[in-house]
Amino acid sequence: MKKIYDARDRLDAQMCADYLEDRGVRTHVQGGFLQGAVGEVPPDYRMSVHAIHDRDEALAQELLTEYLAPVPEDARAWRCPRCGETIDAQFDICWNCGATSG
Ligand SMILES: [Zn+2]
8 A cells, every 4th residue: 555645634635535536546545533533633643545556656646646736727717797606617507697608
């Protein structure tokens, strides 16, 4: 098992693990089970994402770079020209008024 990523928190670890799993890398999130078990989180407490199979390490590192890359300009949220709502990039139609981004 190879450590791929030191996560900021549980959500970050899970999102990273999901990202890798979706792309064929079997992952193990370490550290999360400690939460709630001892009542107090140690100061150096970290969650980390590991590739279960050592052979996946290179692929996992590559995917991690993608995972951490900033969202490209053209994939950012857009503002509805009709009603002014901010719409997430994955939607082409305003959820508020039905106008399209184009
Ligand atoms: Zn709208």
